[in-house]
Amino acid sequence: MFPSGPARQSGELSRRGFLGLAAAGLSATALSACSGPSTSSGTTSDKHQQIDFTGVKPAREITFWSSNPGSSQEVTQQIIDAFHQSQSDIRVQLVTAGSNYEDIAQKFQAAQAGGKLPDLVVLSDVWWFRYYLQDSIIPLDSAFTALNWDTSDYREQLVSDYKYDGATWAMPWARSTPLFYWNKAHWAAAGLPDRAPTTWTEFAEWAPKLKAANAGIQNAFQLPALAGYAGWSFQNNLWGWGGSWSAKGAFDITCDKPESVAALQFLADAVYKNKWSGVAGKDSTNDLSAGAVSATVGSTGSLVGILKVAKFDVGAGFLPGGPAATSPVCPTGGAGVGIPKKIKPENQLAAATFIKFLTSPENTLKFAQATGYMPVRKSADPSSLIAKAPQSKVAIDQLAATRNQDWARVFLPGADQEMANACAAILTKNAEVQGEMTKLKSKLEGIYTSQVQPHLK
Template sequence: MSARHAHSPALDRRGFLRLASAVGVTAALAACGGPATTSGSAPATAPADIDYTGVKPASQITWWSNNPGSSQAVSQQIIDAFHASQPDIKVNLVTAGKDYEEIAQKFQTAQTGGTLPDLVVLSDVWWFRYYMLGSIIPLDSLIKTVGIETGDYRDQLLADYQYNGGQWAIPWARSTPLFYYNKAHWAAAGLPDRAPTTWAEFAEWAPRLQSAGTGVQHAFQHPALAGYAGWSFQNNLWGWGGAWSNDWDITCDSQQSVAALQFLQDSVYKNGWAGVASTDSANDLSAGAVSATVSSTGSLVGILTASKFEVGAGPLPGGPVASTPVCPTGGAGVGIPKAIPKENQLAAATFVKFLTSPENTVSFAGATGYMPVRKSADVSSLVAKTPQSKVAIDQLAVTRVQDRARVFFPGADQEMGKSCANILTQQADVQTEMNALKKTLSGIYDQDVKPNL
């Protein structure tokens, strides 16, 4: 059957439109932002198996991607290699958006009567709503049918897409935030060649960087808030003993969470050593306008290519309460729509097995900076070429599952970004903002999450 197929949905339309309204386009998501979801308080009944006995893979499938980390070229190279090894299945790579939000919106629109892909990139803040809507299938049956060795995937990354006894996506373009810094600025300030161990330590370093005569605007640049605040600021919240949420309970207004965000606001206004990126803090670092920033591992290759100085990379700093684990995973996986023929689902899974093979995950990581997702992947050549990549691989062992409020609540990431923008660009009162955010997030949970669990 053709890979291009229209879909007349069997979803409850009112429920879909209500959920869709909660995720309207309000702010562009960054090309990374981390997932992490494990089966918790939801029913423990595993999804029903899908029988692929006697099904022949479709001869042609379409893969929707936003090409995270400028990955279109390496993705096409992997597709070409797949064609050479399995000529019976043709994969068409379609750029379905410039970022995770655009591709998700297109996929969402297709549910109501458009043309669905056979494979789609699903980021951390989008896949769960499609689980709730019944738009994607559990992959467990396909994993068995095509022989995907789940035990060889890095446990944290695979677990990010597990819920209610099912595996809903396979990890692919996966990342963590890293602390990037300009080694020349570090040397000029007389600092040790490493990332700070804690944010308190960096607060001590920052004035030395500001006065080192490097011409920087700020010692540190906070990431663009629309795409990164909900993701990367979890590092600060956890380091102070706070969080956006604890399981389903919203805790953004807690004393610890407010203290963490107050530190961030003080870095901009009271102490003046930090700025806020308008678009991409990685570009600000590469241009030499700032001495350090936090950005995704998916930005690693781009930062190294654009910078005319030696770039240092280190793990995220800890806080006064916790120094580990204070780093979230991030990035995207690939999932398969429900309302496509079994032949296409089987062909898509066959390609996913090849796409995420140990060899291809190293090739993808080398071209982008994302992390190899397989345990057996030989990363020696990758680390030899780009030593900074080892930081992300090592940091993976101490990552933490993301707060459910960010990855499970439709539209919550945008709301977090708005609140953080008020705090860091308007000097709004932190407690007042977090009280308001809690009310907003509670509304999202009550209306769009709880009824669908």
């Protein structure tokens, strides 16, 4: 649901290098995606210029555009109300600007062309660098100074995803990892150990037992809905088999390699040959919550919703590994918040003031308790969160074993949709895996060759 991953220390320099090159040379056409915002406006000459907030008085009223990730509208409004109670200088209006990250991206893009801009906007971790490239967001570092805002308490794995070239372009807010969820009652009926499978091969051995012991279930496992999420969630399977969409920290497309093909063939066999898995039409976590399937993979942002609906004990564990690797095989996801460039400094400073409050230790914990997202501050004591939902500890623990996503997915415009289309052909139409991955490689290389490579120096 929430696709993206933070830059790890091991790959941070090379990723930063790409973005720096892209900032210097990518044209509007090059960064125009098949979905999400285009980059048809803006220049690259002054992107790193920090805003001088000396003598600036925060605006009295600001708007916050959100897609309410993880059904977070209510808790976000509660935090806004608490902000109003804490001071009387700034009022925040929460605006639902779309139902998902793509919706809000399109609306934000439209506003760049002449509409009314927000003062604070949700930035998907997949799309935020496009806003940077079109010169539509500001670096936040001078606001940190102006507000005496110490950012060292933020979880480095999350905040570093928005840093490069010596500037910080957003702050983490609704951040997640995918988890393996299961129905403990189904597990018990099948006589399985009360834990997530260590590998997908182990789960394949468990699946017939689950189906035999739980008459009436649709599937032992439900694959996530493919539109928009296949490229994200199936990185786990590819990495576990030693494959990938593209080579680590590079644009070398590897989706057609034997390891990648084997990982996707395993999923195809689970659906068609061994018949223990299905594919969700809309939301696999809803299928799990309804008791229709025994297990699925979903965002930590779905945790609270699952617990509210499910009439059984819900298990949550690390993502399974594969025959080549069991760690790290998990990407992170979610969104941060940033500030538009084409608004007044008074509004920018007011927005930064609210971000500081929004992501405080107290409020990141409140947000996590209400949604299932991870606390983004190290000093936020998760004990009350874990006491209320022990499953949330899994997400926090798994954070240390995450891996930044393949460049082919996050940096090639429109690649995510191409991945989803290829996976849909394989998993809903029983298309031949090698053939689909060969075609996908050709499409991804075409995107790179025509839209990215000519602009890299």
